Amino acid sequence: MELVERDYALQRLRDARALAQQGTGRTALVYGEAGIGKTSLVRCLAFEHSEGRVLVGGCEALFSPRPLGPFYDIADAFTTRTRNLLGREGRRAELFASLLTDLQELDGTTLLVLEDLHWADAATLDLVKYLARRIERVRALLVLTYRDDELDARHPLRLLCGDLPSDVAVRVPLLPLTETAVANMARQTGRSSEGLFAATGGNPFFVTEALSGEGLPASVRDAVLARAGRQTPAVRELLDLAAVVPARIDVSLVQALLSPRDEDVAAALASGLLFAQDGTYAYRHELARISMEQALPAPVASALHARLLGHLESLGDKIPMARLVHHAAGAGDCTSVMKYAPKAAADAAAHGAHCDAAWLYGKALAHAGDLPDAARADLLERYAYQCYLTSQIDTAIASCQSALAIWRKLEDKRQEGHLLRWLSRLHWFIGRNSEADAYGNLAVQLLESIHADDELAWALSNRAQMHMLAGRTAEAVTWGTRAIAMAEKQGNTEVLAHALNNVGTARCVRRHADGKEMLKRSLEIAIAHGYGEHVARAYANLTSSAVTTRDYPEGQWYISQASAYFNERDLDSWSQYVVAYQTRLDFEQGRWDAAGQLASQLLTRCDVTPVARIPALTVLARIRLRRGDPGGNDLLEEVTELACATGELQRLAPVASARAEAAWLRGDEVDDDPIVSQTCRLAEELHDTRALGELLFWRHWMGEDWPETADIEAPYALQRNGQWQDAALAWQSVGCPYERALALMEGDEYGINEALATLSALEASATIKRCRDTLHRNGVRGMARGPRASTSANPAGLTLRELQILALLTQGLSNTEIAGRLARSEKTVEHHVSAVLRKLDARSRGEAVAQAGRLGLAQPH
Template sequence: MELIERGHALQLLQQALETAAQGSGRTALVCGEAGIGKTSLVTQLLSQHREGRVLWGGCEALFSPRPLGPLYDMAGALGAKLQSMLGLEGRRVELFASFLEELQHSRGTTVVVLEDLHWADAATLDLVKFLARRIQRVRALLVLSYRDDELGERHPLQLVLGDLPADAVVRVPLLPLSEAGVDELARQSSRPADGIYAATGGNPFFVTEALRAEGLPATVRDAVLARAARQPPAVRALLDLAAIVPARIEVDIVDEVLTPTPADVSTALASGLLTADGRSYAFRHELARIAIEQALSAPVAAALHAKVLACLARRGEHGVPMSRLVHHASGAGDSAAVLKYALHAGDEAASHGAHCEAASLYRTALAHAGGLPPAERANLLERHSYQCYVIDQNDCAMEERLAALAIWRKLGDVRQEGLTLRWLSRLSWFGGRKREAEEYANQAVQLLQDQPEDEAYAWALSNRSQLYMLSGHTTEAVAWGERAIALANRIGSDEVLTHALNNVGTARYMIGLPDGKPMIERSLQIALAHDFEEHVARCYANLVSTAVKTRDYVDAEKQIAEAMRYFCARDLDSWSNYILVWQARLDFERSDWDAAADIAGRLVTAHDVAVVTRICALVVLARVRLRRGDPGARELLEEAVALAQQSGELQRLAPVAAAHAEEAWLRNDGAPVDAIVLHAYALAEERQDRRALGELRYWCLRLGLMQAGPEGTEEPYALQIDGHWREAADTWQRLGCLYERALCLLEGDESAMREAVAVLESLGASAAVKRCREHLRDAGVRGVARGPRATTSANPAGLTARELQILSLLAENLTNAEIARRLVRSEKTVDHHISAILRKLDVRSRGEAAAMAGRLAFTTPAVERPAARRQRLDS
């Protein structure tokens, strides 16, 4: 049948394909509920694509999807180099780059179709991110189909879609058919349409199934089962066998299990339920397969899974994806087989950096591990715990380690107990529970110190060093770390060595000692050489966080880029989220508040983000909202205070305290300052943390909480506190910290104070602008406006005159660069204004803002010439 009511959707895809053919690739998101016609729409598009090639792969509803399953589907159409790389350990970044290179060198336009991404494994989602961010460089259309009604806020695909470049994405949502569309389908089928629309809701698959049925079924499931029930027993057996295998079942497996006659196969295909491509059979639609699978009795389903498992096992493990063996072993209820294959598959997934899949597979194994000996069960719990740890599921990781601890204690295995206590210390720290982390760390040292000096004791020493480093106790961190390094060298443990070098190096780097950073870099080299993923991630985390804290922003950006390239090929969510939040803090400090708020907002709303990451995200988002005068800052700060106090670490407490102090200054209402400010200040003095001491001392002096000199304070704040506001402002300018520069200028002469207000206005810092105007009036500066200008209050969205000008230029479809040239402003300034416009209008795109400009009765002022503006300001 021809497609009904899909003309606009098809046109969107055709336009995207035409754009891709011109050398500017596009990503098309085809979404809708199951049965809505996503595959039919893409097939229709490809039927018209004759001057290029098609690469088509899909994701499957296995218990744990095979990593990069869609790439294996299209392997036969890929070049020899790519085929040789599939399945190779630790080569995912190279594999992705080779795939992109193949697209770049294709003669015609390539259409890459990835179906059913709601079932995608983490590796496939990484491939999507990699391609979508680079698709504009190639003549290719990347078509992604998924069921949007199955994506909750916490679904991994949701995060991927939010990160795609908006200017290269075409969204093609598919809606149910109208009643008229259903009537047209019925007419084409020569069937009556009575009641079909009401029964199906316009879902195309449901409609076609209902039209095929003899009489109107109560549900589509009934329609599918009714059609299956009319088949001869041999055909129904074939349908049942095919139903337990997601996606497709090989012809030779069907022949081995059932030996169907050619007539049976022909009848099955004629039923309209099954299709064949010469190598395999597949249901015409996944909903039909699910309907038949769910109708199978448990004994019948288990028997069929057992037969398929036996067939696959006879082929040998190397010829069959482990995830598929696990699927059928679990369906057969064969616990021994599940344990065998799930453990093997979990180890394989972990070795390839597919930690989400590994965690899922170990979880499946644990469900069948009741009969394992205690020590083996404890080992499995620890393997699962580690995978949960690296994918940011800290609560689950903690629960599994505690279960393992109970087993080791019952067995009297002191060494394993000590190792588990060290891990519980680490997980407690990640959960923001410093006191528990310290207790577990001390227990591990006390338990193992009288045992032979082996790797377990070395880990206990290095963990103790790590906790001291994280809390700012440099002397203790170095002392314990050097003990761990010495022991690691004696026993030949490279893993403990890289861990301890990182701890000592970071402790020394944070206080400015020149040998600190090289120690971390040596740790990184060892970790990379031995593929110690967690330790590589820790090195990047400490290099990035320390660079940001010391305001070496250039190096921080370099380290972040290297870290993200490393994370691209691995499911290290705990660490990639941690690096991301430091990117948000870097953007915040360098005045790119939109980017900072975007990253921090996603992390605040994400599920299972580690507490140490969440604290930083809460603070960044709260401070952006405070400065802009946006709602919700207070609630974010309250949560941040509770979590930071629980962590007990200065690096968590200081930013929260600074945010509270800044809020008190912005409020200017005489209310008491939160006690966390003075507590964090005292802690910063005790630890002599120049960065924390500088910011907190500055705010405490502004709030009149103390009188103190600049000793021990980082340079820009020291200059500012000492009265050298111009030098301080110049330093902040070089660093790119425009907000801090404006606050310095506020301490200068009248010209500087006016410049401060202008800088804050350009940043969209409405709350700070209001506070500065109060400061100017208090200082006797005349002609200071008390609130929004008349042009701002005259429009319902509260846009400034400049924002109104830019909105009018947006309506003319001008780019940011064109607007900047028209207004004689930098592109970055225009970016800030556009972000403010989108926020005030509560829209998500430039196009929506331009459309709203046409609906609202704004009086947009003429674009002012620079000379006229200077004359007005001078007067």
């Protein structure tokens, strides 16, 4: 195949294939505008691929794409097990793993091409993500083509591509042809190139269409229609039929509907608009098909869709529902849309294509006509659930309220209670907690009155969840205990897992030992029964509870366990939540660089939910504020708005503490921030000792007295009692260097110097400056100053870090203790100690300390 100005792009693909042939698979992203030559490039690569198989699947521009459509195209290459799993509901994990195994076992190197992913359904993108993350294990090159100019910032494909590691993903952007290349193409066809580049922008398809037409067209549409207009009516009929079928049309379908003569088929192919491949006819480019389809008069297009629908219906169950819906909608056939759209939506939902399912249910509702009330309410509920899963919460609420009105009209109390419970959950998602509570209470009252125990168990667990999220432990336990008892009596393991999670989390964050055991039991039940959402929720709450209670080793362990589970299942929304708590764990343990980098990476994604954005934003804001870096206050205002919308203490407390600390860093003398005051009162009301302790600490540092009776976290209680040394030891035991430094700042000269050294290691320049200002105002002079930027200020030429190490060596600390103080690894500390000994010409740590004293380096400068 002859390609123009694509040598570099083709070589990039060849290089990636060579790595795949060596056993290290790669993913190649081939992208550019419509008509840029993506398909031609990939066909050239496939043409020269001789070692192994070439598998090509494509996405179609249907109203709602068929779930896993591209993989149905290549299903014959896979085992019977994989083919059987393709259409099975709830078997996604098995399907993905089975398909990966099949690829690993194919002979030679596999070239797997998936085209037009900008039209892909959610299930296809999930499977692509799964394969791309594991492609290194396979002798395969996964080639993905798409139009990057049609992807907005929130398009799931853009998010998928952004997640791929750079070391396994090869990006091959295709640019327009140069003016020289366009002129050469014109010369080869004997046509003038005047104005051609300006009219086509160097787009290869546009150039080809313009050169094949009569004169320079105003648009590619004009060029395509001019070519089609030169055909006979019989050929044009074939072209029109193919135009209303996205991607390709089976030859058998054309024969059944048109029975065209051989010479008419030959003329259609000779026109350059259509080509034949593997028992199908397809337009040479999708732009050409769309141009033809849009030019069809509405009655003609409707009639063609109707003929196609009628014939496809006669073929039985083997036709994908999505295709039937497409032609039914194109024909304006409401009855058929209602017949097929709900089934297609259920199929899409079963494959995880929830956006497509929501669209299809919405399409069905738009054509519902005289649907009976109960059936309409059921359809509204299904639509609402898919909208809930795809963050269309306002639409979900409206749909639920419409369904609720119907069930009330029909006096179906059980369904009414079910809808009230869902409205409670949905209103919580948009921050309308008072309405969420009202709906939740109504659900329980109604379901109790009619003894609908199956729905009542869910309603009770929902109330427990609402109280747990709001930090109301006693209420969460009361409601959740009832739900647990009812679920155990019914043998309802899903409700049991849900309720145990709620009660366990509520008790765990208040440091009750049985809470963790309940959470673990919830996790075990969810894993045993394959309740993926409940497994993810258990891992998330085990992680957040451990971090909140400062059990950092356990939190890190659960993060590793959760990551392994999520990586095999691509549960991104939950994995983002756990990553957010990793940033908080790193931050609280003094690994600020790692925390800031991870938080920044997470926040670049536009699909991160508020509950994950809040901790990440808070961490990043606090690091910048403490270090005096720009942007901290802007981040703090952004996260304040998000946290206040939730009204929950677990979101508000870290943000309020950050605001109080920011006020102290500014030098404010009085804490008059209403958010801080309100959160402080809420923490006291809910007996949250950690949140209350931190807030009262910052208020104390701004001049307020410690409330003597407040129940606060143990290290803060020690500081309140003036036991700064014990407080520092307590902070050291849990691994919080910054809090330890602030406790030492309330001590003697030795403690203050050590605090400043720790803050210097953390690079908390804004905190250091504020501490020094306070010391000076209190008449304290001569305290050790933080290391200066130049190493020339000391006779030994020690760096900033080496000066810090030396200061700690003079205190007789071991490498392990120094590593703990500076939040660095022992190996790093060992390197620094060696450098200090070398520069001071010392053979031991004792000699280094003595030499430092002689040189006046016993304390950092």
